[in-house]
Each structure stands twice: as C-alpha cells, then as structure tokens.
Amino acid sequence: xxxxxxxxxxxxxxxxxxxxxxxxxxxxxxxxxxxxxxxxxxxxxxxxxxxxxxxxxxxxxxxxxxxxxxxxxxxxxxxxxxxxxxxxxxxxxxxxxxxxxxxxxxxxxxxxxxxxxxxxxxxxxxxxxxxxxxxxxxxxxxxxxxxxxxxxxxxxxxxxxxxxxxxxxxxxxxxxxxxxxxxxxxxxxxxxxxxxxxxxxxxxxxxxxxxxxxxxxxxxxxxxxxxxxxxxxxxxxxxxxxxxxxxxxxxxxxxxxxxxxxxxxxxxxxxxxxxxxxxxxxxxxxxxxxxxxxxxxxxxxxxxxxxxxxxxxxxxxxxxxxxxxxxxxxxxxxxxxxxxxxxxxxxxxxxxxxxxxxxxxxxxxxxxxxxxxxxxxxxxxxxxxxxxxxxxxxxxxxxxxxxxxxxxxxxxxxxxxxxxxxxxxxxxxxxxxxxxxxxxxxxxxxxxxxxxxxxxxxxxxxxxxxxxxxxxxxxxxxxxxxxxxxxxxxx
RNA sequence: CGGGGCGUGGCUCAGUCCGGUAGAGCGCUGCGUUCGGGACGCAGAGGUCCCCGGUUCAAAUCCGGGCGCCCCGACCA
Numbered sequence: 001x002x003x004x005x006x007x008x009x010x011x012x013x014x015x016x017x018x019x020x021x022x023x024x025x026x027x028x029x030x031x032x033x034x035x036x037x038x039x040x041x042x043x044x045x046x047x048x049x050x051x052x053x054x055x056x057x058x059x060x061x062x063x064x065x066x067x068x069x070x071x072x073x074x075x076x077x078x079x080x081x082x083x084x085x086x087x088x089x090x091x092x093x094x095x096x097x098x099x100x101x102x103x104x105x106x107x108x109x110x111x112x113x114x115x116x117x118x119x120x121x122x123x124x125x126x127x128x129x130x131x132x133x134x135x136x137x138x139x140x141x142x143x144x145x146x147x148x149x150x151x152x153x154x155x156x157x158x159x160x161x162x163x164x165x166x167x168x169x170x171x172x173x174x175x176x177x178x179x180x181x182x183x184x185x186x187x188x189x190x191x192x193x194x195x196x197x198x199x200x201x202x203x204x205x206x207x208x209x210x211x212x213x214x215x216x217x218x219x220x221x222x223x224x225x226x227x228x229x230x231x232x233x234x235x236x237x238x239x240x241x242x243x244x245x246x247x248x249x250x251x252x253x254x255x256x257x258x259x260x261x262x263x264x265x266x267x268x269x270x271x272x273x274x275x276x277x278x279x280x281x282x283x284x285x286x287x288x289x290x291x292x293x294x295x296x297x298x299x300x301x302x303x304x305x306x307x308x309x310x311x312x313x314x315x316x317x318x319x320x321x322x323x324x325x326x327x328x329x330x331x332x333x334x335x336x337x338x339x340x341x342x343x344x345x346x347x348x349x350x351x352x353x354x355x356x357x358x359x360x361x362x363x364x365x366x367x368x369x370x371x372x373x374x375x376x377x378x379x380x381x382x383x384x385x386x387x388x389x390x391x392x393x394x395x396x397x398x399x400x401x402x403x404x405x406x407x408x409x410x411x412x413x414x415x416x417x418x419x420x421x422x423x424x425x426x427x428x429x430x431x432x433x434x435x436x437x438x439x440x441x442x443x444x445x446x447x448x449x450x451x452x453x454x455x456x457x458x459x460x461x462x463x464x465x466x467x468x469x470x471x472x473x474x475x476x477x478x479x480x481x482x483x484x485x486x487x488x489x490x491x
Numbered sequence: 492c493g494g495g496g497c498g499u500g501g502c503u504c505a506g507u508c509c510g511g512u513a514g515a516g517c518g519c520u521g522c523g524u525u526c527g528g529g530a531c532g533c534a535g536a537g538g539u540c541c542c543c544g545g546u547u548c549a550a551a552u553c554c555g556g557g558c559g560c561c562c563c564g565a566c567c568a
Binding site: 003088164237239240274275276305308309344345346353367 | 568
C-alpha cells in the first residue's frame with residue numbers, strides 16, 4: 001500500500017477513489033464500469049446488510065430470490081417503467097460462442113440467437129409481478145411481503161466505485177397489498193427503517209421526504225427517499241421507497257377477490273438500498289487519513305497492535321492481552337490482533353487508520369509495566385492510557401462514543417451547509433460557490449423545477465415531511481410556496 | 492456519441508522531439524540489523540515497450556492502420 005491519499009480539499013473525486021482502493025474496499029473489474037468488492041469491503045457490506053435484514057424480518061418480510069434474466073417483453077408492460085430503464089439495459093441475444101474462423105478467438109455463434117431475447121434485470125418489478133399474478137387470487141393471499149438481496153445491472157455511461165457501477169448489489173423489497181392505505185403504510189414504514197439504519201448504524205444524518213414527479217421512480221405513484229450530504233456538500237440519494245399504487249397490478253393484470261367477492265387490482269410497493277451506501281459511508285466520514293467507520297458497522301472495531309523488538313517480547317504482549325481481549329470478544333466486540341511480523345508498528349497505525357478501524361490498542365513494555373494499554377480513537381485521534389482491568393467496560397463505552405461523535409460531526413457539517421433562503425440570487429451563488437443544500441419554498445410547478453436545474457444544476461432532493469409553508473414563497477417564481485423542499489447538486 | 496489525454500516490470504512514470512545495450516521510484520523475494528507514527532543495508536527476481544503492418548543495417552522511438560483505457564460534456568440507485 002503506497003503512502004497516503006490525495007487531500008480531500010485538493011481533489012475530492014480523487015480522494016474518494018484513493019480511499020476506496022487503498023482501504024481495500026474495492027477494485028476495478030476488467031469490464032468497464034464493473035467493480036470487485038474486496039473482502040474488507042464485503043465485510044462492511046455484510047454488516048450494513050444485516051442491519052437492514054434483521055429489521056425487514058422483524059416487520060414480517062421474508063427473503064426470496066427471483067431470476068437474473070427477464071423476458072424482454074416484460075419490461076414494456078408498464079409505460080413509465082420502460083421509459084425509465086430501457087436505455088440502460090444489458091440484453092442477452094445469443095447463448096453460444098464458437099471458435100473464430102481465422103484463429104484462436106471466440107465469436108458469437110450466429111446460429112445461437114435466442115427466440116426471445118432476455119434482459120438482465122435493472123430491477124425486478126416485472127418478473128416479480130408476473131409471479132405475483134400466479135400467487136394471488138384472494139384477499140387471503142395478501143399481503144405478500146418479500147425482499148430479495150441481489151445484483152442488478154444498469155448500463156451506465158459514467159461510473160464510480162460504489163456510487164454508480166454497471167452491476168451493483170442491493171436489496172429490493174416488493175410487497176402486495178389489498179388496500180391503498182396498507183401499501184402507503186408499508187412504504188412509509190420502510191422509509192423509517194432506512195432512516196433509522198442510516199442514522200443509528202451508519203451515523204449518516206438524512207433528510208426524509210417525498211420525491212417530485214420528475215425525480216420519482218419510473219412506474220411509481222410516488223417515491224419517498226432519504227437524502228444525505230457528502231463531504232463535498234453534494235447530495236446522495238441513500239434509499240428509496242416507492243408506492244406503486246395499482247400500476248404494476250394493472251400492467252400484469254394482478255387481481256384478487258376481496259371479502260365482498262369483488263375483483264380488484266392489488267396495491268404494490270417496492271423499495272431498495274444498495275452498495276452505494278458504502279460510498280456514502282466513505283464520503284460522509286472519511287478524512288485525509290482514510291476511512292473512519294462507525295463502530296456498529298466496522299468489520300474490525302478494535303485493532304490491537306503489539307509492540308516489541310523480538311518474537312519473545314511480542315509473545316509477552318499477546319499473553320498480557322489474552323484475558324482482556326477475550327472478555328471483549330465475549331461481549332461481541334469485533335477484536336483484531338495485528339501481529340504481522342516484518343511490518344513496523346508505525347506502518348500498521350497508518351494502515352488501520354486508512355481502513356477506518358474505530359479504536360486502536362497499542363501495547364508494549366511501557367504499558368505492561370504500569371498495567372495499562374494505550375487506546376487511540378480514530379475519529380478524533382485522541383490517545384489515552386487505560387488500565388488493563390477496565391478495558392471490558394471502557395471499550396464498549398468508547399465505541400458508543402465514537403459512534404455518536406461521527407454522527408454529530410456529520411450532522412453539524414450538514415446543518416452548517418444547509419441554508420434557508422428566500423432569494424434566487426443567493427440560491428445561485430450558494431449552489432455555484434460552496435455547493436450545499438438549500439431549504440426553500442417551491443411553487444410545485446415542474447417547469448420551475450426544470451428551469452432551476454437548467455440554470456444551476458441543482459435538483460429538488462426531497463419535499464420535506466416537516467413543512468412550514470405558511471408565508472413561504474417560491475424561491476424562483478415568488479408565488480406562494482406549495483412545498484418546502486431541499487435543493488442540492490446530486491451524485 | 493462529441494472534445495482532450497494516455498498505452499513501457501505488479502503500481503506510478505522517465506526515455507519518443509533527434510532510431511543504436513530498456514531505466515527510476517515504489518512494491519515483491521532472501522538474509523541481517525530494526526520495531527511506541529509509513530525503518531535501513533546488502534543481494535535478487537521481474538519486460539511481447541498495446542496490437543498488426545511498413546521504412547531502416549538497426550524501431551519503445553519514424554510512417555500507416557487498428558484496439559484499449561482515462562479525463563471533460565448530454566442520462567442515472
């Protein structure tokens with residue numbers, strides 16, 4: 001691992017790429033736009049995933065798996081949905097390769113063309129609703145609360161590790177309900193889970209709200225979202241929950257008989273978060289030394305680095321630490337001992353800072369003499385000498401402190417860069433000069449939204465749940481505001 | 492798809508203008524000394540200079556053609 005990363009202030013995009021690759025979260029795959037998630041990055045993803053998965057299960061959802069391949073014709077059944085995804089679909093047209101006539105290469109066998117071409121799922125609404133049609137007859141079959149963890153493919157032109165890759169991992173929930181209210185409750189319940197995981201586990205403060213029609217999911221009645229601010233003050237959509245109404249039920253003709261024996265279309269929701277969240281964690285918390293991971297999702301919460309001049313001295317340190325570290329493990333703390341030989345302690349300090357381990361324990365002869373250990377916080381860099389006996393109590397407390405501190409730091413940063421404005425001139429200069437979020441009134445007109453986007457590149461990230469529209473005017477038109485919204489430049 | 496740049500050891504790149512033994516730093520391997528903030532010495536390994544063709548006694552270097560990648564603009568979780 002070469003030294004350091006490009007300074008955040010110097011080149012944010014490069015800083016980000018440096019951190020992701022040097023912390024060994026991910027690497028570029030051989031096909032343009034693809035990404036390898038390396039073991040450290042995948043461990044992080046697994047912890048994020050579990051935080052969501054257990055909450056989905058607590059609220060009655062079950063995991064299932066639907067196919068990667070979808071008949072091309074399915075995509076076209078819902079008009080908005082096609083328009084949204086058709087232009088970025090990978091299409092499978094053949095099923096065989098043969099040796100090239102003039103050498104060693106392989107070419108597509110023209111005789112192997114598929115009768116019906118299939119697409120690689122960009123999202124699974126269509127296959128899932130084709131199946132739900134078979135499974136739903138009566139109100140007794142409802143609700144269906146299914147989630148799947150899967151990969152999807154969207155053929156993007158410009159990609160960035162975790163933030164936008166051709167293939168990515170995500171979770172997509174697809175539910176079917178008897179009433180509009182149930183579907184709406186589900187959509188909101190999931191959004192609340194997203195908010196909770198983002199804030200409590202990933203330590204990322206978010207704005208929750210509604211997407212405008214221009215920004216909503218293709219095929220949804222309406223879309224709720226959580227929006228976060230990255231370290232360069234740009235917005236990142238961190239999760240979306242869609243109320244699909246009866247759009248997909250109509251497109252796939254999915255009906256049920258209600259208690260009054262009437263045939264009705266089913267109400268639907270879908271919702272997702274993706275590996276993009278890993279990018280968000282890096283951008284919200286990272287600094288010029290690398291990642292800073294919130295303890296609740298850090299693969300290694302406490303990294304111990306023994307210091308000594310010989311194998312024997314290292315052995316003594318490991319003996320010294322055995323009991324306290326065992327106690328921590330029994331307490332379900334993820335403890336790692338970096339006892340690699342031939343690498344200096346200083347190198348290890350830097351490496352684990354790059355990887356964002358929340359706490360580091362350094363132990364050498366000096367500590368053993370006074371029956372203590374040196375503990376260093378990644379978020380602040382603060383070093384403290386703690387008694388060996390107190391560790392099993394102190395470490396969990398410190399991890400909590402770091403968790404909260406990261407959240408507070410991120411929240412202060414976001415709030416300092418969120419401006420409540422009333423003048424469009426100020427709006428333009430804020431967006432152009434420092435970036436950041438602008439909280440302001442909007443007249444609800446999509447033409448206004450489009451013009452602002454054209455002039456400033458800022459989009460409405462969300463219509464806030466908590467609204468104060470009394471006396472508020474539209475930032476652009478000056479007409480009475482219909483909504484209070486957050487504008488920002490987005491990823 | 493439009494504009495710009497680049498392909499040389501695992502990585503970052505020099506060498507190309509002006510043809511003449513393929514280099515540096517980092518990384519890697521071995522041994523020794525080190526070890527509380529990215530250690531040092533010695534010895535080594537590692538190359539289709541993107542590909543194809545041409546010019547030449549001789550091509551990483553010149554000429555022609557191709558391929559690939561990166562950056563900037565129009566779409567996006």
